[in-house]
Amino acid sequence: MTYFWLKAGHIIFVIFWMAGLFMLPRYFVYHQESEPGSEEEARWVDRERKLQKIILLPSIIVVWVLGLLLAYQIGAFTQGWFHLKLLLVLMLSAYHGYLAAYARKLARGERALTGKQLRLFNEVPGLAAALIVVLVVVKPF
Ligand code: HEM
Numbered sequence: 001m002t003y004f005w006l007k008a009g010h011i012i013f014v015i016f017w018m019a020g021l022f023m024l025p026r027y028f029v030y031h032q033e034s035e036p037g038s039e040e041e042a043r044w045v046d047r048e049r050k051l052q053k054i055i056l057l058p059s060i061i062v063v064w065v066l067g068l069l070l071a072y073q074i075g076a077f078t079q080g081w082f083h084l085k086l087l088l089v090l091m092l093s094a095y096h097g098y099l100a101a102y103a104r105k106l107a108r109g110e111r112a113l114t115g116k117q118l119r120l121f122n123e124v125p126g127l128a129a130a131l132i133v134v135l136v137v138v139k140p141f
Pocket of ligand 1 (some may be wrong): 011
């Protein structure tokens with residue numbers, strides 16, 4: 001019973017986390033289209049902060065906590081699929097960290113990447129999520 005509740009909570013917060021990871025680079029694109037120093041730019045900085053504080057940060061914490069509890073419950077630490085999932089999830093967490101750093105740069109007025117590069121970023125969470133879901137459902141090894 002606990003297992004199913006943990007899994008339900010895990011999946012719910014995975015959805016929130018992924019939604020945030022898709023939204024933030026989109027915000028960056030709109031942010032970079034605004035006039036430097038304008039009121040609109042300040043509004044994007046605020047939206048990016050709120051998205052991180054309200055959605056992204058709580059979600060990544062809950063996904064990790066519930067995911068590790070699930071792993072403990074089913075003894076996943078010795079299973080091959082779980083090792084690869086862990087690697088992908090660590091990479092996704094690093095990507096999250098990179099986005100947070102980019103948001104701080106943008107807030108300082110540094111626009112390091114082009115809109116095209118930021119749009120390409122949206123492929124990262126999509127690809128990672130597809131691979132992770134196949135690993136947890138099919139468990140090919
Ligand atoms: C952050 C660290 C994470 C850990 C430690 C973790 C660990 C786990 C574990 C142990 C399970 C149970 C598998 C089973 O009962 O057979 C699970 C289920 C699941 N995880 Fe994660 N997970 C993490 C992140 C993610 C992410 C980022 C995604 C998707 C992008 C994801 C998607 C899923 C799904 C869809 C299931 C349900 C699979 C099923 O139907 O059995 N997890 N996770």
